[in-house]
Amino acid sequence: MKKKILFLSLFMTTIFLVACSTSKDATEKTSTEITPETIAQRGKLKVGVKLDVPGFGYEDPDTGKMEGMEVDLAKKLAEKITGSEDNVEFVGVSAKTRGPLLDNGEIDMVIATFTITEDRKKSYNFTTPYYTDEVGFLVRKEDGFTDLASLNEKRIGVSQGATTKQSIEEEGAKDDLTFKFLEFGPYPMLKLALSAKRIDAFSVDKSILLGYVDDETEILDIGFSPQEYGIATKLSNKALGSYLDESIVQWKNDGTMDKILTKWNIVDTSKSTD
Secondary structure, three states, X not given: OHHHHHHHHHHHHHHHHHHHHHHHHXXXXXXXXXXXXXXXXXXXXXXXEOOEEOOXXXXXXXXXXXXXXXXXHHHHHHHHHHOOOOOEEEEEOOOOOHHHHHHOOOOOEEOOOOEOOOOHHHOEEEOOOOEEEEEEEEEEHHHOOOOOXXXXXXXXXXXXOOOHHHHHHHHHXXXXXXXXXXXXXXXXXXXXHHHOOOOOXXXXXXXXXXXXXXXXXXXXXXXXXXXXXXXXXXXXXXXXXXXXXXXXXXXXXXXXXXXXXXXXXXXXXXXXXX
16 A cells, blocks of 8 residues: 555646646746847747738749748748848738747747737737738629628628737727628638639738639728737747847838839838829
8 A cells, every 4th residue: 555655646736747847848938038149049040921812912822932021021030130031930820820820939030911009019029010901891793882881781701810800890880880790710711712702702801802803702991990910929028029120121221112112013111192
């Protein structure tokens, strides 16, 4: 009996020590500050990007190659921090997963059409906006929708974790318009839902919608609620956040960002004129 008690005692002690060790490792992983210097020493920049937004972050299904404006921006940062644009590891994220992946330290930063909001600033560092867009609607041509009023009480498909729903509700409230919202994960699922007539409109930032237009659909000639995209880092990584902000400010001032946008035929709505 004494041997059994001793064994159980040793077993529980071992489990406790392993649990403490695991907890310590997890805590260190999420609490250790990441700086440009630690990334340089590691030799690899880990960046969360979209996989399904042509022109911004897109994984070619045939080649597996990552491409887009935000992919190029990540490569440029990798070159600046580590000395080579090849020293970057891309991790696919969605509007729903990008925050948690930052929180648990799986990635150093998010460059993934991440809209800057006052609420999100409480949880993450954001750089100066590198791009400004606006909310839009992709609809079927056959339905004849023309403006927001024509979508009153219609089914609007939005992405999980995005700010789109709130923006539409606020804009619609100005004219007492109401909508029925359905939330989906990846953008291709929203496009499929539109084609299958499960929703009447697919709504997200216009730049994202451009990648999903086909012969049967069109983007309505309306837009509202400016969406400013910034590079996000974990709130505790202050030095890294400041470094990235300085880089974006420099590249906006010297024309580097304009060259990247032009390469992908992307127009910053903050610079467009009527």
